[in-house]
Amino acid sequence: MQIQPSDLGLVARVAGLGKRYGSGSGAVTALDDVSLGLRRGEFTAVMGPSGSGKSTLMHIMAGLDSPTSGRAWLGDTDITELPDAALTVLRRRRVGFVFQSFNLVPTLDVEGNVLLPFELDGRTPSRDERAVIDGLLDRLGLASRLRHRPHELSGGQQQRVAIARALATRPDLVFADEPTGNLDSRTGREVLAILAEASRDSGQSIAMVTHDPVAASHADRILYLADGRIVRDATRSTPEEIATYMLAMEAAA
Numbered sequence: 001m002q003i004q005p006s007d008l009g010l011v012a013r014v015a016g017l018g019k020r021y022g023s024g025s026g027a028v029t030a031l032d033d034v035s036l037g038l039r040r041g042e043f044t045a046v047m048g049p050s051g052s053g054k055s056t057l058m059h060i061m062a063g064l065d066s067p068t069s070g071r072a073w074l075g076d077t078d079i080t081e082l083p084d085a086a087l088t089v090l091r092r093r094r095v096g097f098v099f100q101s102f103n104l105v106p107t108l109d110v111e112g113n114v115l116l117p118f119e120l121d122g123r124t125p126s127r128d129e130r131a132v133i134d135g136l137l138d139r140l141g142l143a144s145r146l147r148h149r150p151h152e153l154s155g156g157q158q159q160r161v162a163i164a165r166a167l168a169t170r171p172d173l174v175f176a177d178e179p180t181g182n183l184d185s186r187t188g189r190e191v192l193a194i195l196a197e198a199s200r201d202s203g204q205s206i207a208m209v210t211h212d213p214v215a216a217s218h219a220d221r222i223l224y225l226a227d228g229r230i231v232r233d234a235t236r237s238t239p240e241e242i243a244t245y246m247l248a249m250e251a252a253a
């Protein structure tokens with residue numbers, strides 16, 4: 001019998017992943033032979049210089065983009081050859097995303113955006129789920145903004161709506177691309193605390209791209225990418241240790 005990712009405690013896995021954009025002399029190798037597993041309940045930060053492949057890796061792991069070579073699993077499902085409709089359902093049930101561009105629906109108010117994953121799944125939140133959502137909206141300072149639409153919110157507020165939406169269904173796996181990028185330091189700390197709690201208390205796995213050593217210091221594990229390859233897989237580190245390594249990487253580039 002074949003060993004499944006879940007037998008190893010993994011909620012997502014990629015093996016021998018490669019991604020090339022374009023062809024001929026203009027081709028760009030965004031990922032080069034990346035193998036990685038994300039463990040259940042683990043909070044992982046993904047760091048690396050601009051253009052090192054962080055967003056590409058997250059998009060492929062989340063089933064939003066396909067690799068040029070290699071394989072990717074969400075849970076025990078190999079998503080590399082999964083038909084689009086099945087992949088959409090799998091993503092909706094198991095994965096939350098926070099994109100750099102927020103991807104809020106402009107015609108829906110804050111509450112409508114946060115409840116969208118339930119709407120798309122054809123159900124309303126249970127009483128427990130409603131309590132989780134209300135707690136998130138409260139902690140993210142959005143409780144007084146429920147009837148506002150995205151264009152009536154600041155960039156940081158829109159980012160918080162995207163975070164509430166990603167966590168609302170308590171998905172197994174949350175991918176967050178620079179989730180604190182637009183936030184002041186107090187709100188940023190609250191978002192990091194919410195992500196850390198989701199992993200510690202609810203067993204959710206979080207993968208967060210960040211350029212900020214302080215944000216990365218909240219994670220259990222830190223992956224460093226350079227030129228499309230994982231160059232270091234580290235355990236929890238201080239902001240100073242992270243900043244020192246990032247500087248050394250940039251100096252070596």
Ligand SMILES: Nc1ncnc2c1ncn2[C@@H]1O[C@H](COP(=O)(O)OP(=O)(O)OP(=O)(O)O)[C@@H](O)[C@H]1O
Binds near residue numbers: 053054057
């Ligand atoms: N759609 C695309 N077409 C062509 N090249 C692309 C495309 N998307 C990304 N790339 C290239 O792939 C490489 C990796 O990009 P990616 O966005 O994954 O990097 P990143 O580490 O997330 O960068 P940043 O920190 O600046 O967001 C870059 O060289 C980028 O220019």
